Amino acid sequence: MEIRPTTDKDLDVFVDTLHAAFGLFPETPVDGGGLWWSALEMDRCLIAVAADGRPAGTAATHSFELTLPGETLVPAPGVTAVGVLPSHRRQGVLSAMMRHQLTELRGRGEMLSVLLASEALIYGRFGYGPATYTAQLKVPRHKAALAAPRASGVAEGAATGSVEVLRRAECGEMLEEVYDRYRRAQPGALSRPHRWWALRAGQPPISPAQRYIAVHRGADGVPDGYASYSIDSGTLTVDETIATEDAVFTALARFLLEHDLVSQVVFKHVPSDHPLRWQFADYRAGEVRGDMDWLWVRLLDVPRALTARGWFADGELVLDIDDPFLGQHDRYLLTVRDGKADCVPTDRDPDLSLDVRDLGSVYLGGTAPSTLARAGHIRVHHPGAATLADALFRTERSPHCLHWF
Protein backbone atom coordinates (compact mmCIF):
# COMPACT_ATOMS: atom_id res chain seq x y z
CA MET A 1 0.00 0.00 0.00
CA GLU A 2 1.41 3.32 -1.07
CA ILE A 3 0.21 6.60 0.48
CA ARG A 4 0.82 9.51 -1.85
CA PRO A 5 0.03 13.23 -1.78
CA THR A 6 -2.41 14.51 -4.37
CA THR A 7 -2.11 17.31 -6.89
CA ASP A 8 -4.82 19.55 -8.35
CA LYS A 9 -5.29 16.94 -11.10
CA ASP A 10 -6.45 14.35 -8.54
CA LEU A 11 -9.62 16.14 -7.37
CA ASP A 12 -12.02 13.96 -9.37
CA VAL A 13 -10.44 10.64 -8.40
CA PHE A 14 -10.20 11.80 -4.77
CA VAL A 15 -13.88 12.80 -4.65
CA ASP A 16 -14.99 9.61 -6.44
CA THR A 17 -13.01 7.35 -4.10
CA LEU A 18 -14.23 9.18 -1.01
CA HIS A 19 -17.87 8.96 -2.12
CA ALA A 20 -17.52 5.26 -2.89
CA ALA A 21 -16.17 4.75 0.65
CA PHE A 22 -19.40 6.28 2.02
CA GLY A 23 -21.60 4.50 -0.55
CA LEU A 24 -22.69 7.87 -1.98
CA PHE A 25 -22.71 9.44 -5.44
CA PRO A 26 -21.14 12.90 -5.83
CA GLU A 27 -23.81 15.61 -6.15
CA THR A 28 -23.68 18.38 -8.69
CA PRO A 29 -23.43 22.01 -7.54
CA VAL A 30 -26.70 23.97 -7.30
CA ASP A 31 -27.49 27.71 -7.41
CA GLY A 32 -23.90 28.73 -8.01
CA GLY A 33 -22.79 27.39 -4.64
CA GLY A 34 -19.88 25.05 -4.18
CA LEU A 35 -20.24 21.61 -2.66
CA TRP A 36 -18.38 20.93 0.54
CA TRP A 37 -15.40 19.28 -1.12
CA SER A 38 -14.66 22.39 -3.18
CA ALA A 39 -13.02 23.71 0.02
CA LEU A 40 -10.49 20.85 0.04
CA GLU A 41 -6.87 21.95 -0.22
CA MET A 42 -5.39 19.55 -2.75
CA ASP A 43 -1.86 19.98 -1.39
CA ARG A 44 -3.14 18.58 1.93
CA CYS A 45 -4.86 15.47 0.61
CA LEU A 46 -3.62 11.88 0.55
CA ILE A 47 -4.61 8.92 -1.57
CA ALA A 48 -3.89 5.34 -0.56
CA VAL A 49 -3.02 3.33 -3.66
CA ALA A 50 -3.48 -0.46 -3.66
CA ALA A 51 -0.97 -2.93 -5.12
CA ASP A 52 -2.87 -2.92 -8.45
CA GLY A 53 -2.31 0.86 -8.72
CA ARG A 54 -5.97 1.76 -8.05
CA PRO A 55 -7.05 4.20 -5.31
CA ALA A 56 -8.31 2.51 -2.14
CA GLY A 57 -8.57 5.32 0.40
CA THR A 58 -8.50 9.06 1.00
CA ALA A 59 -7.68 11.47 3.82
CA ALA A 60 -7.09 15.22 3.99
CA THR A 61 -6.63 18.17 6.32
CA HIS A 62 -8.05 21.69 6.22
CA SER A 63 -5.96 24.60 7.51
CA PHE A 64 -7.94 25.87 10.48
CA GLU A 65 -7.11 27.91 13.55
CA LEU A 66 -8.36 26.69 16.91
CA THR A 67 -9.15 28.98 19.84
CA LEU A 68 -7.66 27.67 23.06
CA PRO A 69 -8.70 28.60 26.59
CA GLY A 70 -7.26 32.05 27.26
CA GLU A 71 -8.17 33.16 23.70
CA THR A 72 -4.91 31.93 22.15
CA LEU A 73 -5.20 31.03 18.47
CA VAL A 74 -3.15 28.10 17.18
CA PRO A 75 -2.96 26.35 13.79
CA ALA A 76 -5.14 23.25 13.82
CA PRO A 77 -5.10 20.89 10.86
CA GLY A 78 -8.67 19.59 10.59
CA VAL A 79 -8.62 15.98 9.45
CA THR A 80 -11.40 15.28 6.97
CA ALA A 81 -12.47 13.27 3.91
CA VAL A 82 -11.32 9.97 5.45
CA GLY A 83 -12.60 6.95 3.59
CA VAL A 84 -11.52 3.44 2.57
CA LEU A 85 -13.29 1.51 -0.19
CA PRO A 86 -15.57 -1.23 1.18
CA SER A 87 -13.50 -3.79 -0.74
CA HIS A 88 -10.31 -2.76 1.10
CA ARG A 89 -11.58 -2.37 4.67
CA ARG A 90 -9.97 -3.84 7.79
CA GLN A 91 -6.67 -4.39 6.04
CA GLY A 92 -4.88 -1.50 7.72
CA VAL A 93 -5.43 1.19 5.03
CA LEU A 94 -6.74 3.79 7.48
CA SER A 95 -3.98 2.96 9.97
CA ALA A 96 -1.37 3.52 7.26
CA MET A 97 -2.96 6.84 6.25
CA MET A 98 -3.18 8.02 9.88
CA ARG A 99 0.46 7.12 10.49
CA HIS A 100 1.52 8.96 7.35
CA GLN A 101 -0.63 11.99 8.16
CA LEU A 102 0.36 12.31 11.84
CA THR A 103 4.05 11.89 11.01
CA GLU A 104 3.77 14.55 8.33
CA LEU A 105 1.88 16.95 10.60
CA ARG A 106 4.43 16.51 13.34
CA GLY A 107 7.27 16.96 10.84
CA ARG A 108 5.68 20.25 9.82
CA GLY A 109 5.75 21.40 13.43
CA GLU A 110 2.02 21.15 14.18
CA MET A 111 1.28 20.89 17.92
CA LEU A 112 -2.15 19.27 17.51
CA SER A 113 -4.75 18.14 15.03
CA VAL A 114 -8.54 17.95 15.22
CA LEU A 115 -11.40 16.12 13.55
CA LEU A 116 -15.12 15.32 13.65
CA ALA A 117 -15.60 11.56 13.88
CA SER A 118 -18.23 9.74 11.79
CA GLU A 119 -18.10 6.94 14.39
CA ALA A 120 -16.74 7.23 17.91
CA LEU A 121 -14.92 3.88 17.74
CA ILE A 122 -12.51 4.87 14.98
CA TYR A 123 -10.07 7.52 16.20
CA GLY A 124 -9.17 6.82 19.84
CA ARG A 125 -6.55 4.28 18.73
CA PHE A 126 -4.82 7.05 16.77
CA GLY A 127 -4.61 9.29 19.85
CA TYR A 128 -7.71 11.47 19.35
CA GLY A 129 -10.10 12.11 22.22
CA PRO A 130 -13.49 13.87 22.22
CA ALA A 131 -12.87 17.40 23.52
CA THR A 132 -15.96 19.49 22.79
CA TYR A 133 -19.61 18.57 22.94
CA THR A 134 -22.71 19.98 21.37
CA ALA A 135 -26.44 19.48 21.74
CA GLN A 136 -29.82 20.57 20.47
CA LEU A 137 -32.07 22.60 22.71
CA LYS A 138 -35.76 22.12 21.94
CA VAL A 139 -38.07 24.77 23.38
CA PRO A 140 -41.89 24.63 23.11
CA ARG A 141 -43.01 28.20 22.55
CA HIS A 142 -45.67 28.11 25.25
CA LYS A 143 -42.93 27.52 27.84
CA ALA A 144 -40.39 29.91 26.36
CA ALA A 145 -40.80 32.99 28.58
CA LEU A 146 -37.47 34.31 29.79
CA ALA A 147 -37.06 35.42 33.40
CA ALA A 148 -35.59 38.80 34.25
CA PRO A 149 -31.97 38.59 35.47
CA ARG A 150 -31.90 38.22 39.29
CA ALA A 151 -28.51 39.88 39.82
CA SER A 152 -28.86 43.55 40.61
CA GLY A 153 -27.45 45.89 38.00
CA VAL A 154 -27.65 43.38 35.12
CA ALA A 155 -29.57 44.72 32.13
CA GLU A 156 -32.14 42.51 30.43
CA GLY A 157 -30.69 41.34 27.11
CA ALA A 158 -28.76 43.71 24.87
CA ALA A 159 -30.90 46.66 25.88
CA THR A 160 -29.76 49.06 23.19
CA GLY A 161 -29.45 46.74 20.18
CA SER A 162 -31.75 45.93 17.29
CA VAL A 163 -32.61 42.83 15.28
CA GLU A 164 -33.27 42.84 11.54
CA VAL A 165 -34.24 39.85 9.38
CA LEU A 166 -32.37 39.41 6.12
CA ARG A 167 -32.29 36.65 3.57
CA ARG A 168 -29.02 34.72 3.45
CA ALA A 169 -28.25 36.09 -0.02
CA GLU A 170 -28.48 39.70 1.29
CA CYS A 171 -25.81 39.27 3.96
CA GLY A 172 -22.67 39.84 1.89
CA GLU A 173 -19.58 39.30 4.04
CA MET A 174 -21.30 40.22 7.27
CA LEU A 175 -21.71 36.64 8.54
CA GLU A 176 -18.06 35.91 7.90
CA GLU A 177 -16.99 39.00 9.86
CA VAL A 178 -19.26 38.32 12.82
CA TYR A 179 -18.31 34.63 12.93
CA ASP A 180 -14.63 35.56 12.91
CA ARG A 181 -15.01 37.91 15.88
CA TYR A 182 -17.02 35.30 17.79
CA ARG A 183 -14.63 32.38 17.20
CA ARG A 184 -11.58 34.31 18.44
CA ALA A 185 -13.10 34.53 21.92
CA GLN A 186 -14.77 31.10 22.05
CA PRO A 187 -12.52 28.26 23.27
CA GLY A 188 -12.90 25.21 21.03
CA ALA A 189 -14.09 27.23 18.03
CA LEU A 190 -12.46 26.85 14.62
CA SER A 191 -11.80 29.53 12.04
CA ARG A 192 -13.80 29.38 8.84
CA PRO A 193 -11.31 30.25 6.12
CA HIS A 194 -12.46 32.84 3.59
CA ARG A 195 -12.47 30.23 0.81
CA TRP A 196 -15.32 28.39 2.57
CA TRP A 197 -17.48 31.52 2.50
CA ALA A 198 -16.39 32.52 -1.00
CA LEU A 199 -17.10 29.02 -2.37
CA ARG A 200 -20.23 28.62 -0.21
CA ALA A 201 -18.84 25.21 0.72
CA GLY A 202 -20.22 23.76 3.91
CA GLN A 203 -23.46 23.61 5.82
CA PRO A 204 -25.96 26.47 6.28
CA PRO A 205 -25.43 29.37 6.59
CA ILE A 206 -22.23 28.96 4.55
CA SER A 207 -23.93 26.81 1.89
CA PRO A 208 -26.29 28.15 -0.78
CA ALA A 209 -29.32 26.71 1.09
CA GLN A 210 -32.08 29.29 1.59
CA ARG A 211 -32.14 30.70 5.10
CA TYR A 212 -33.41 33.68 7.03
CA ILE A 213 -30.76 35.46 9.06
CA ALA A 214 -31.68 37.45 12.18
CA VAL A 215 -28.90 40.01 12.47
CA HIS A 216 -28.26 41.72 15.77
CA ARG A 217 -26.66 45.15 15.77
CA GLY A 218 -25.31 47.09 18.71
CA ALA A 219 -26.25 50.71 19.46
CA ASP A 220 -23.57 51.82 16.97
CA GLY A 221 -25.28 49.83 14.18
CA VAL A 222 -22.39 47.35 13.85
CA PRO A 223 -23.50 43.68 13.53
CA ASP A 224 -22.43 41.72 16.61
CA GLY A 225 -24.45 38.52 16.23
CA TYR A 226 -26.70 36.54 13.95
CA ALA A 227 -28.93 33.49 13.90
CA SER A 228 -29.46 31.44 10.74
CA TYR A 229 -32.85 29.70 10.67
CA SER A 230 -35.64 28.15 8.66
CA ILE A 231 -39.26 27.26 9.52
CA ASP A 232 -41.05 24.08 8.58
CA SER A 233 -44.41 22.79 9.87
CA GLY A 234 -44.38 25.07 12.92
CA THR A 235 -40.81 24.25 13.94
CA LEU A 236 -38.25 27.02 13.76
CA THR A 237 -34.82 25.37 13.42
CA VAL A 238 -31.76 27.45 14.17
CA ASP A 239 -28.59 26.27 12.39
CA GLU A 240 -26.37 28.42 14.55
CA THR A 241 -26.62 31.41 16.86
CA ILE A 242 -23.40 33.40 16.72
CA ALA A 243 -23.02 36.11 19.34
CA THR A 244 -19.99 38.12 20.37
CA GLU A 245 -21.48 38.65 23.86
CA ASP A 246 -23.90 36.75 26.09
CA ALA A 247 -26.41 39.63 26.00
CA VAL A 248 -26.45 39.45 22.19
CA PHE A 249 -27.21 35.70 22.35
CA THR A 250 -30.08 36.45 24.73
CA ALA A 251 -31.48 39.14 22.42
CA LEU A 252 -31.36 36.78 19.42
CA ALA A 253 -32.87 33.89 21.39
CA ARG A 254 -35.69 36.16 22.60
CA PHE A 255 -36.34 37.24 19.02
CA LEU A 256 -36.50 33.64 17.74
CA LEU A 257 -38.63 32.43 20.64
CA GLU A 258 -41.20 35.17 19.97
CA HIS A 259 -41.65 34.29 16.29
CA ASP A 260 -45.29 34.04 15.24
CA LEU A 261 -46.87 30.84 13.90
CA VAL A 262 -44.19 28.67 15.47
CA SER A 263 -44.93 25.99 18.06
CA GLN A 264 -41.34 25.12 18.94
CA VAL A 265 -37.82 26.39 18.43
CA VAL A 266 -34.90 23.99 18.03
CA PHE A 267 -31.45 25.47 18.59
CA LYS A 268 -29.30 22.96 16.72
CA HIS A 269 -25.88 23.70 18.15
CA VAL A 270 -25.48 24.79 21.76
CA PRO A 271 -23.28 23.60 24.60
CA SER A 272 -25.52 21.50 26.89
CA ASP A 273 -24.63 23.82 29.82
CA HIS A 274 -25.55 26.97 27.89
CA PRO A 275 -26.83 29.76 30.20
CA LEU A 276 -30.03 30.03 28.08
CA ARG A 277 -31.44 27.07 30.01
CA TRP A 278 -31.12 29.10 33.20
CA GLN A 279 -32.75 32.12 31.62
CA PHE A 280 -36.13 30.45 31.08
CA ALA A 281 -38.64 31.22 33.82
CA ASP A 282 -39.43 27.47 33.66
CA TYR A 283 -36.16 25.56 34.07
CA ARG A 284 -37.68 22.60 32.19
CA ALA A 285 -38.52 24.71 29.12
CA GLY A 286 -35.33 23.76 27.31
CA GLU A 287 -35.07 20.07 26.50
CA VAL A 288 -31.49 18.99 25.71
CA ARG A 289 -31.42 16.41 22.92
CA GLY A 290 -28.71 14.73 20.89
CA ASP A 291 -25.91 15.64 23.32
CA MET A 292 -22.82 14.40 21.45
CA ASP A 293 -19.11 14.72 20.95
CA TRP A 294 -18.08 17.21 18.28
CA LEU A 295 -14.42 18.20 18.03
CA TRP A 296 -11.79 15.52 18.74
CA VAL A 297 -8.30 16.67 19.66
CA ARG A 298 -4.96 14.90 19.15
CA LEU A 299 -1.86 16.41 20.77
CA LEU A 300 1.30 16.07 18.69
CA ASP A 301 3.66 18.21 20.78
CA VAL A 302 2.52 18.00 24.39
CA PRO A 303 4.79 20.68 25.97
CA ARG A 304 3.99 23.23 23.25
CA ALA A 305 0.28 22.50 23.39
CA LEU A 306 0.12 22.77 27.17
CA THR A 307 2.09 26.02 27.27
CA ALA A 308 0.03 27.55 24.44
CA ARG A 309 -3.32 27.53 26.27
CA GLY A 310 -4.29 29.90 29.07
CA TRP A 311 -4.79 28.62 32.62
CA PHE A 312 -7.05 29.88 35.39
CA ALA A 313 -5.58 28.35 38.57
CA ASP A 314 -2.04 27.85 39.85
CA GLY A 315 -0.46 24.49 40.63
CA GLU A 316 1.95 21.73 39.68
CA LEU A 317 1.21 18.34 38.16
CA VAL A 318 3.44 15.52 36.93
CA LEU A 319 1.81 13.87 33.91
CA ASP A 320 2.95 10.47 32.67
CA ILE A 321 1.73 10.26 29.08
CA ASP A 322 1.52 7.19 26.89
CA ASP A 323 1.22 7.59 23.11
CA PRO A 324 1.05 3.99 21.87
CA PHE A 325 0.23 4.79 18.22
CA LEU A 326 3.31 6.99 17.79
CA GLY A 327 5.35 4.77 20.13
CA GLN A 328 6.18 7.42 22.73
CA HIS A 329 6.10 7.56 26.50
CA ASP A 330 6.98 10.83 28.26
CA ARG A 331 6.73 12.36 31.69
CA TYR A 332 6.33 16.12 32.12
CA LEU A 333 6.18 18.55 35.01
CA LEU A 334 3.41 21.06 34.32
CA THR A 335 3.77 24.23 36.42
CA VAL A 336 1.09 26.88 36.17
CA ARG A 337 1.54 30.40 37.58
CA ASP A 338 -0.48 33.52 36.81
CA GLY A 339 -2.29 32.04 33.83
CA LYS A 340 0.80 30.65 32.08
CA ALA A 341 2.26 27.16 32.08
CA ASP A 342 5.73 25.74 31.89
CA CYS A 343 6.04 22.10 30.80
CA VAL A 344 9.37 20.25 31.01
CA PRO A 345 10.51 16.61 31.08
CA THR A 346 10.92 15.23 34.59
CA ASP A 347 11.82 12.05 36.53
CA ARG A 348 9.56 12.94 39.44
CA ASP A 349 6.86 10.49 40.51
CA PRO A 350 3.70 11.04 38.48
CA ASP A 351 0.48 12.54 39.83
CA LEU A 352 -1.53 11.21 36.88
CA SER A 353 -0.84 8.57 34.22
CA LEU A 354 -2.86 8.89 31.06
CA ASP A 355 -3.09 8.04 27.39
CA VAL A 356 -2.55 10.89 24.93
CA ARG A 357 -6.18 10.48 23.77
CA ASP A 358 -7.39 11.32 27.29
CA LEU A 359 -5.07 14.32 27.42
CA GLY A 360 -6.75 15.45 24.19
CA SER A 361 -10.13 15.14 25.90
CA VAL A 362 -9.20 17.28 28.93
CA TYR A 363 -7.02 19.75 27.02
CA LEU A 364 -9.69 22.35 26.17
CA GLY A 365 -11.41 22.09 29.55
CA GLY A 366 -14.52 20.32 28.24
CA THR A 367 -13.94 17.07 30.14
CA ALA A 368 -12.85 16.92 33.79
CA PRO A 369 -9.81 14.70 34.46
CA SER A 370 -11.70 13.30 37.48
CA THR A 371 -14.44 12.03 35.14
CA LEU A 372 -11.89 10.03 33.17
CA ALA A 373 -10.29 8.85 36.42
CA ARG A 374 -13.70 7.65 37.64
CA ALA A 375 -14.21 5.92 34.27
CA GLY A 376 -10.95 4.06 34.83
CA HIS A 377 -9.02 5.74 32.00
CA ILE A 378 -6.75 8.10 33.96
CA ARG A 379 -4.69 6.64 36.80
CA VAL A 380 -4.54 8.88 39.85
CA HIS A 381 -1.45 8.22 41.97
CA HIS A 382 -2.50 9.93 45.21
CA PRO A 383 -5.56 11.50 46.79
CA GLY A 384 -6.06 15.07 45.71
CA ALA A 385 -4.36 14.72 42.31
CA ALA A 386 -7.66 14.51 40.41
CA THR A 387 -9.08 17.54 42.24
CA LEU A 388 -5.96 19.54 41.44
CA ALA A 389 -6.04 18.41 37.80
CA ASP A 390 -9.73 19.42 37.59
CA ALA A 391 -8.93 22.86 38.99
CA LEU A 392 -6.04 23.37 36.57
CA PHE A 393 -7.70 22.21 33.35
CA ARG A 394 -11.06 23.92 34.07
CA THR A 395 -11.96 26.93 31.93
CA GLU A 396 -14.30 29.84 32.44
CA ARG A 397 -16.67 28.69 29.72
CA SER A 398 -17.13 25.29 28.11
CA PRO A 399 -15.28 24.85 24.85
CA HIS A 400 -17.68 24.68 21.94
CA CYS A 401 -17.29 24.15 18.22
CA LEU A 402 -20.10 24.30 15.69
CA HIS A 403 -18.15 24.35 12.46
CA TRP A 404 -18.82 21.24 10.38
CA PHE A 405 -16.10 19.93 8.07
Ligand SMILES: CC(=O)SCCNC(=O)CCNC(=O)[C@H](O)C(C)(C)COP(=O)(O)OP(=O)(O)OC[C@H]1O[C@@H](n2cnc3c(N)ncnc32)[C@H](O)[C@@H]1OP(=O)(O)O
Ligand atom coordinates in the same frame (compact mmCIF):
# COMPACT_ATOMS: atom_id res chain seq x y z
C1 LIG B 1 -12.58 12.62 10.02
C2 LIG B 1 -13.44 11.84 9.05
O1 LIG B 1 -13.31 12.00 7.87
S1 LIG B 1 -14.56 10.76 9.70
C3 LIG B 1 -15.05 9.72 8.31
C4 LIG B 1 -14.54 8.30 8.44
N1 LIG B 1 -14.99 7.56 7.26
C5 LIG B 1 -16.11 6.78 7.24
O2 LIG B 1 -16.81 6.64 8.23
C6 LIG B 1 -16.44 6.16 5.90
C7 LIG B 1 -16.82 4.69 6.00
N2 LIG B 1 -15.77 3.88 6.64
C8 LIG B 1 -14.54 3.67 6.10
O3 LIG B 1 -14.21 4.22 5.05
C9 LIG B 1 -13.57 2.76 6.82
O4 LIG B 1 -14.30 1.72 7.44
C10 LIG B 1 -12.70 3.46 7.90
C11 LIG B 1 -11.98 4.63 7.25
C12 LIG B 1 -13.56 3.97 9.03
C13 LIG B 1 -11.71 2.42 8.47
O5 LIG B 1 -10.77 2.08 7.48
P1 LIG B 1 -9.98 0.68 7.52
O6 LIG B 1 -8.93 0.75 6.48
O7 LIG B 1 -10.94 -0.44 7.48
O8 LIG B 1 -9.31 0.75 8.97
P2 LIG B 1 -8.08 -0.15 9.46
O9 LIG B 1 -8.10 -1.46 8.72
O10 LIG B 1 -6.84 0.64 9.39
O11 LIG B 1 -8.52 -0.38 10.97
C14 LIG B 1 -7.70 -0.11 12.06
C15 LIG B 1 -8.37 -0.62 13.30
O12 LIG B 1 -9.54 0.16 13.55
C16 LIG B 1 -10.68 -0.68 13.63
N3 LIG B 1 -11.78 0.02 12.99
C17 LIG B 1 -11.72 0.66 11.81
N4 LIG B 1 -12.92 1.20 11.53
C18 LIG B 1 -13.73 0.91 12.58
C19 LIG B 1 -15.10 1.20 12.86
N5 LIG B 1 -15.84 1.88 11.99
N6 LIG B 1 -15.61 0.75 14.01
C20 LIG B 1 -14.85 0.01 14.87
N7 LIG B 1 -13.54 -0.29 14.65
C21 LIG B 1 -13.00 0.16 13.50
C22 LIG B 1 -10.30 -1.93 12.89
O13 LIG B 1 -11.04 -3.05 13.29
C23 LIG B 1 -8.84 -2.07 13.22
O14 LIG B 1 -8.72 -2.61 14.52
P3 LIG B 1 -7.48 -3.58 14.92
O15 LIG B 1 -6.24 -2.75 14.71
O16 LIG B 1 -7.75 -3.91 16.36
O17 LIG B 1 -7.57 -4.73 13.97
